[in-house]
Amino acid sequence: MVKIVVPNWIEDETLARLSAHGDVVTSEGRDPLADDELRAACADASALMAFMTECVDRPFLDACPKLKIIAGALKGFDNLDQRACTDARVLLTYVPNLLTEPTAELAIGLSIALARNMRAGDAHLRSGTFAGWRPNFYGGSLQGATVGIIGGGAVGRETMRLLSGFRGRRIYFDENRLDPTTEKALDAQYAPLDDLTRLSDFIILALPLTDQTKHIVNVSFLAAMKQGAYLVNPARGSLVDEAAVVEALNTGRLAGYAADTFEMEDWHRPDRPRQVHPALLACDQTVLTPHIGSAVSEVRRQIAAEAADEIIAFLSGKRPRHAVNPEVLET
Template sequence: MKKVYITRQIAEEALKLLRENANVTVHSGTLPPKKNEIIKNIRDAHGLVALLTDQIDAEIIDHGKQLTIIANVAVGYDNIDLEAATRKGIYVTNTPGVLDDATADLAFTILLAVARRIPEADSFVRSGQWKGWSPNLLLGSDLRDKTLGIIGLGRIGSEVAKRAKCFKMKIVYYQPQRDLEKETNIGVRYVSLEELLSISDFVSLHVPLTSETRSMISRRELNKMKKTAYLINTSRGQVVDEEALYEALTEGEIKGAALDVYDKEPISPDNPLLKLKNIVLTPHIGSATLETRTRMAVLAAENTVKALKNEIPSCIVNPQVLEHRKNKT
């Protein structure tokens, strides 16, 4: 029976499917396995089920002599060396679509939380500072008639736009290619990045991490935003220059921010962002619902089983591998 290594405990439904089709080994810890542990376990494995916190580089891939698939339980796949995998004829798959609603919910949740100062209010009550109602106590910001600027109107960005519509917000978006169909169906307006930054009351990031998007929000971009604006990031931490964000928040260049992702994860205890009151911080939980994480794991398991059976899996992110595998046969 073929072997599959899984880098973390995943939903039982997914484990059951994999165990019915392979000899399965699961990393028992809650933290990512060390590099040498991954190498040890994939030497004779045919499938690797990984998470976005696992850095699957060329060295690891070279040790997977029999690997057929690396199934990433995530939408993003910047943690995997696609070129190395393709060169070895290994499928790399992700789990798109199944986490759109959960991540959009989280993005809008932290947007509301920073706009209405929910963490501050919670701390205010718990610490015993609340002595009575006051007309100026913890005043936040309305959403109605405010402009939400979405950078990246993909699946998740589109779902965030739909939620914003329910709050009667105006919505603009930017991405390299216009999407006329979504402009009509959702009711959003396309603008340049510079215009989006200058007119938006809330800026929400929904882009993959690429060479073009790394540090795309830095000092220059933050300076273009309104002083009353908020920045929301649920995409990838490296999209935002954290040092520039800290300066913008402390110097009043923008009013607040909400982050679910960070340049380095977990966030360092001495990161200065932790000391600020005008920022909401969550621990990369965009897809963290029981239902969504189960669907993600099952999709990764289904893709793995297909590859083990010499079938073409869905959600391939390195389509060049198809030609490579064809040439090998």
């Protein structure tokens, strides 16, 4: 039988389905296979289910010559080298839709938690010094705010839709402007990036990580933001220069920063930091979550199941539904 590698924990029912089509090697616990374990497992494997914890590049593919399909249990696949996969004739698939709603939902939750000082309030309560209501921890609100969304893809649009429940203004920027019908349905206005940066009380990042978007939030971006605005990043860590954010928080230019993703997670960056910026962890004006944008039990079950469907289809001689490089199938 063929060999299938699943380097992270997934539900037993999905493992059982895969096991009907090959010998499955998987992690014993909730930690992923270590890099050396992954390479050893994939050296003679035909299929790999990949997560955010794996970095697939040319050297990896060279070491795993029997791989025929890599099914990403994710939407953003910047940690998987598409060109290298294509050159190696390895099919790459992804899960395009299931992460949209939970990620947008978290973006709204992070915005509220940040503006309402929930981290500082929680710490105060747990310190044992809470003595009842005091005129403390006053913050901002999404109500009446101008919220700028950078990115008009699925997550960006869903974030705009959820924001319609709040009284306020929604503006967005994307290289490809939405059509007028969609803008009207979302009650969102297009704005050039410079205008969005200058006008927004909240800025939510909803775009993929590319060479062009890396550190789109940098010193000059932060300097152009509205004084006392909030920045929320549920997308990709390296969209943001974390050191620049720390400086903006320290000077008061930025009222707060919330993030679910961090630069240290972007494995394909050889210069990535190896930890979350310590000053971010120490700052009271931050709300930080451990990459839980899609961490809804049923959603994660469906994501793994859909990635498994792609592997099973391929091994059964059928065409996977969400191929990133379908040209591999044509030759």
